[in-house]
Every structure is written in C-alpha cells, then in structure tokens.
Amino acid sequence: MSDGGVLLDIRGLRVRFPMRGRGPVCAVNGVDLTLRKGESLGIVGESGCGKSVTFSSVMRLVQSPPAVLEGEILLDGRDVMRMSGAELRRMRGKEIAMIFQEPMTSLNPVMRVGKQIIETLRLHESLSEKQAEEKALEYFQMVEIPDARSRFWCYPHQLSGGLRQRVMIAMALICNPRVLLADEPTTALDVTIQAQILELLGRLRRKNDMSVVLITHDLCVIAQLAERVAVFYAGRVVEEASAGELFANPMHPYTMGLLRCVPTMRTVSRRLDMIEGNIPDPACLPAGCAFHPRCPFAADVCREQAPEKRFFGERRFAACHRAGEVG
Amino acid sequence: MADNDYLIRLEGLTKTFSINSSRGFRSARLTAVNDVSFDIRRGEVFGLVGESGCGKSTLYKAALRLIEASSGSVYYQGRNLYEMSFRELMKVRREMQVVFQDPYDSLNPRMTLEELAAEPLRIHKYGGRARRLARTEELFAAVGLPVQLIKGYPHQLSGGQRQRLCIARALSLSPEFIVCDEAVSALDVSIQAQILNLLLDLKEQMGLTYLFISHNLSVVRFVSDRIGVMYFGRLVELAGKDELFDHILHPYTYALLSAVPEPDPGWIRKYAVLQGSVPSMLRPQAGCVFHSRCPHGDRLCTQTPPELRDFGGGHYAACHKAGELNLSLDTGCLAEKG
Known part of the structure; x- marks a missing residue:
C-alpha cells in the first residue's frame, strides 16, 4: 500500500520554547520522518516526548515566536515553514487535516455541529449553503452517525463522546485531505467505542487512499491501525520500523520496555516488567543518550555521547549505541 | 452469597439522583446504581469494570457512605455503615481510604508534601507533630518517594510521584480497605x-484489600482476583478472574472483552464490534438494561429484567440466556500473522 512517493517529509525538526529565567524547553530535538502516499504511520511515546508538538508544527499550529522552529517540513516538496498565512489556510483542512484528542473541547459549544462542518467545507470549496449541507450530511452518514439528519442540528453537548469524535472525523475528512493527523483519537473513549472508531478510521483510509499519522501512547491502538511505527522519546525518534518488525523484534531498550510494561489480556504473571525512573524533564535533558538513566543496558558511551541512528535495513533503525547487541 | 470471610458487603445498594430536566421544571430521576449486591473478601483485589457513566464511581462512594445511598445497606466487618452515627463512621473511615484518578487535581498545590501526607493523620488526631513526621517519613519510604522531597510542593513532582504521594496519604492511617478509582488511568504506561x-x-x-475500579480491562485483569462487570447501574456479571475470561456468561461482558485490542499487529478482531453507545440513564428501558444493544435479545429480554443468578463456583450473571449462549473468547491464542 505504501509504494507511492513521499508526501510529507520532516527534516531535522527542532522546536524550542524559551523560558523566562531558565533554559529553553527543547520539545523536539531533530526529528526526521517521512510519510508516503497511502501509508499509515503510528507515533508512540509518553507525555512530553514531543509527538504532539511535532505534528502541531506540521500544521503550523505552534506559535512562533515565542517558539523557535528549525528544520524543514516538506509537503509535496513545498516547505510548510515558509508558507504565507493564505497558503497555510489553504493547506489546513484541505491537504492536511487533524483530529484532536478531546472531542469535548475541540468543537465550538455554542454552534450546531452541522454548522461547524459546513463552515469548514465552504472555506475550501465554493459551494452554496444548500450544497454544502448535503455534502456534510453525506459525510455524517459515512462516519456512521446513526440518525444523522437529526444529529446534524445538535449542539456538541447533546452528543456522546463517541458521536462527537465521529463529528470530528467527518469534519477532518470532508475536504478529502491527503494526510490525516489523528492525535490520540480514541484516548478519551471507552473500549467498545474505541473499537468502533478504529475500525471506521481503517475503512475510511483504505477507501479514500489517505495517508494517516496516528499519534498515541497506546501500543494496542498502534498495532490495530499502523503499518509503520516511530517511537518518540525526549523529542527524538529512537526507533522506526514496520509495525510487524517493531512488535516482534524491538531494537531500542525503550521500545522493549514499553512493550513489556503494558498488561495485556494475555499477561499471566503477577508482576509487570517496568521501566525504572521518570520521564526526563524536557527543560534539562540528560547528557548523552536521553534514555540512559532509565536504561538497563546503559554503558559508559551512553552517558557521554548521544547515539546516532543505526540502520538495520531500509527505513528500519534504532538510535541506540547498543542496538543489535541487547534484547 | 453466603461467605463469612468478607470485609465489606453491599446489599441492594441503590442510588437515585433527582435532576432537573432540561425541557422545563419537571424533574427527572436518574438511577446511577441500581440494586447492586456483592461482597469483597478480606485480602482480595476486587476489580470493577464498565464503560463511563455506568455507575462505578457512584457505587464506591455510596459503599463508603461518602454519598448517601437511596436504599440498601453496606456491612463493613459485620456492621452496617448506614446505621452508624457520625462519630462511629469517622472511626471506621480510618480503615477505608481512596486513591483517586487524577493525581494532578487531588493534591492541594499550596500544601507541602509533608502536610499532604500527614493530613489524614491530623484529621484523625494521630500523635503529636514529631510522631506524625516520623510516620510521614515511613510512608515516603514505603511508596518509594525520596525523603528529601518532604518539604517540597506537588508541582515539583512528576505524575507518577504524585500518585505515589496519593497512595501514601491513603496508607497513612494503616487502613484495611483501599478503593483505587482509576488510580493508574492518568499515568503514562511506563509509570x-x-x-x-x-x-x-x-x-x-500490609495485608490490604482493594476495590480496583478501572475502565482498562487489561489492567483490571492483571491486578484482580475477582471481577464485577457493571452496565447501566447494574452488576451484570461477577466471577473469579480466570473463570470470567474463560467462561463468559453475559453478552455485555463478551462485547466489552472482545473490544480490547492486543499489542500485536497480527491480531485480528474476530468478533463483532458492539454497535451503539450506552443508552441515556434518564430514559430507562423496560426489561434487561442491555437488550437494545444485545445481539441475542428476544421478547423476554424486553419485558422482564433478569435477576443476578448463581451459576456455581462463585460465578453470577444477570442474563436470561446466560449459559445457553456460546461466548468463548480466544484470548490465549496468537492470531495468525496477516
């Protein structure tokens, strides 16, 4: 499915937030990522690892200044970082659409949901109010909102969390974007609703031949939807691989730890493996490899030198001095 | 459920809230917890699962008498909490503590960690200052917090450390019974x-007994000895952990468990995804609470609410068709790589 060319290319992205009275918070520290046409890329990481900031930067939603952005973000060869306001408005929603984590807070509470989706549509396409309404209704049906016609004129508070998330998805898809960024799309939802939403996203991706970036901390969600996975830690990609390889044979100690510390339906032991210590503060990252204070395999070199990417095949790497030796 | 070795027993616990309807002044009644009975044995971890809004949190609050139940009773070590005076209740409450979901919201940002950890001691008049300090240091060691932090403030802690502090608070009075209300849900996976x-x-x-409430089924399966499944304010199934996963009796439990994804890209969901969402609590339906979403429902289910029936071996289910349906969940086998 991912035989197409490169659609989105992030090169050496760095995002820093200057802080008054102390050093800057380095949220993203040199991220390189490529997204091909029709591909689904999963981004895993814990809070503060820079995954949301990276993709908010792609949408240019990180306000700069104060934030300092470096690097290139190429969408079909055009640099998003250099786009004018008008170009950005054309791009957002039309070429790249985003689903945010909280379906409760990202909809306007005083505007009917149908109106909100029509607004998005008419911003990008010259349609009459009536045509826009018809198209919006069609998308409401496509995301399987039951009784779509009456729900269309509801306010967000009248809808359940699952329905609100469907409205968000309909809104993101209505301009037929080429890239969909889904930031924790199911985190706020119950498992039965999560299963419905994940199935829906998978089906719509195949149908519209969209590229999807799925940002989440939940490895189970990644396993359901992503073909490729990039693992973030302290503002870097520490490992990237196809989903199958990553889950079967993780190379970076952080990935190994993550996979082992999640209880699953098959866990039988009475103790979980765990990663010791805490997530580092992005304002004062440890020297050398950012993971070394928590890493069971840390050697002297890890404390001194930041590891380079070590490739184990095309688009398969781990940024670890000891990758390949341990596991 | 005749078993004398229980620590806390709920009998017909019901909590009804009266709320104003949005369409006028007519008030509506919402039964958040509906006739729930079970007991928690000494030294066990009792897991309670269900989707949001099913009444899990209301249930534990009524069970600790943090809110007044509308009817029913709760026996703690044989004594009914709902027949106690306030003074007696205060005494018993030392033995029952709660760890809340959000460690960011449940700590007063203007109190030092020492004050926070010692607050329950102060309220229950435990020792003098020096003894409280000694106890606090003991607690910090028990939950793995660095003692140097004792004069610090909550903002200096990470999410995991905050939750450790919340646990220290809950442990401070040496309780017997701890309710963990989504205690790990707000934390990162490694934490x-x-x-x-x-x-x-x-x-x-410490020989504690837990009521472990979570919407995360994998976590509940990992920690619990017995699991209760709630739907729409009712307990629909109750069984030992392995029994529940191996011999599901209630279609809702089946739907819930089969919706849990595995961290394995080769895993294929083999089961039908449950359609629809939890119906409105304000418009209770006749018959079984699950019948509108149940693939197996028939006329009986739309008319008569099922009782919680005993299926032997401590396995209870509230379903007319329990035992007749084939609800086996193949969690043990690895799906073929696709």
Missing part, C-alpha cells in the same frame, strides 16, 4: 507499571 507493582507489593506487605 503505570511502576504504580501497579507498588500497589500489589503494598497489598502483600
């Missing part, structure tokens, strides 16, 4: 594992 292990270690060391 979640640390806290789960800590909770289990403390249970062994």
